[in-house]
Amino acid sequence: MTAVPTLLAIILASFFLMRLAPGGPFDGERPLPPETQAALQTAYGLDKPLWEQAWIYVSRLVQGDFGPSLVYRDFTVSELVAQGLPISLTLGGLAIILALLIGISAGLFAAVRAGKAADKTIMMIATVATALPTFVTGPALALFFGLWLDLLPVSGTGEGWSWLIMPVIALALPVSGAIAKLTRAGLATVLKQDHIRTARARGLPETKILFKHGLRPALVPVASYLGPAAAGLLTGAVVVETVFGLPGLGRYFVQGALNRDYPLVLGVVTLYAALIILFNLFADLIYGWLDPRMREG
């Protein structure tokens, strides 16, 4: 139940951090006359004391109002976020599903062949995958499959689903490597335990032992990795959205930060923080389902 205070702390910290910054949202190419500056400041409530501004911001936020964007003048932050959120969520959601599929099956495959060449090869590939930054794999994929082979669109959302393929792969690769390693390590420990030996002694088929008795407890470390993974995916999404020119939340964040669009940046940070906190809660639920001993505490 620490979710709400944590979220509030993040919002306030970002709010005050941003106001420490030199420069404001109305610094254009040509400096505005002081009267216009002052009028704009008053119109957006930027002339009030900081604490009052923070209070106004939070009380509006509770009602779902993120305030107006200072740079995209015709839009409210809620409108911009409503455009960006579905794109970022689709990217992140598909990436985590893909990473879980690849990671768990690779880890399972390696654990069954523990110590053999296949195990070592898979684990080496997994290590390499964890070290692949999205800002290298993204452009590299675009170069190979977009420019050279001309199979997939290099930028924008376009029609159909093909625009999702490369961004999702670039996002999922490092996460799937980490999940493969965790699954492999978890299974290695679990398969040595007494209940597995009992199952073997009872003559159960190996696949049943693996999937019914082995995999579930072995996935506990994977579940506890899901929280950090979500944070990593959101950060990666910023890069992927920039590389592939997708109008998601991450792009608005970068643009907003560079333009001092306070409400836009705050809105995106708030949403990101809320998403990560939600995902951590969700991971806790999975945790309890995987390992019933965790449910008590």
Place this chain on the structure above:
Amino acid sequence: MKALLKRDHWPLWVVLSVMALALILPAILPWTYDQIDWDAVRAPAFSGSHIFGTDEIGRDRLARLAAGTQVTLMVAIAAALVSLVVGIAWGATAGWVGGKVDEAMMRFVDALYALPFMFIVILLMVIFGRSILLVFVGIGLVEWLTMARVVRGQVMALKQRPFILAAEAAGSPPLTIILKHILPNIAGVALAYLMLTVPQVVMVESFLSFLGLGVQEPLTSLGILVKEGADDMDMTPLGLLLPGGLLVLLLVCLTIEGERLRDTYS
């Protein structure tokens, strides 16, 4: 030192060789990293004195790679050291004092783990300008969490050992015990995690530079080179593939080496 010469440590030697090359090359090459060769814009590889060709405004690619690698590794080492100092101080205090203080300190670490930290770092970069000093202090302050957890666990375990109890009984002040008896015993594990922090930091620094928020021109880093290469990849793919490949090579080697060290010590 002898142990490092074993075959298992090839990743470390790859990294050290790259580092040595990055330091030596600028002294030998006929071009500096920011010098423009007006006669050879986007020159292909092996044309004249440009071994890897030139970029979209005629700067020697190899010289830029060397300069970028220097900056990236320097920032990485400095930031990893910041994280080492903060992590050891925090973890050792929590582990040594124990009780409520420990609980509060580790709760704080847990809370920070769950934060979208990258976004706070981005905000910091935007706010306080983009000095190289701030880049590594900012990254170092983010990456100390794991170190603090590991060090705390080690200190908790050591605290119960007879030689520590003996030192306490003999009246040594806590700080002396921590510095003289505990730190030497956690040095190995700390080194392993330091090694694992370096690729993390490289990743963060390059990420920031890629977004245009890290190291600033005229300085360059691998992240900036990847960005420049990505922007010009339809004309000269080499501009993306060279720094991207080098960055991945460094990250992979550092990760493998760090994981091996960690497995040795835990």
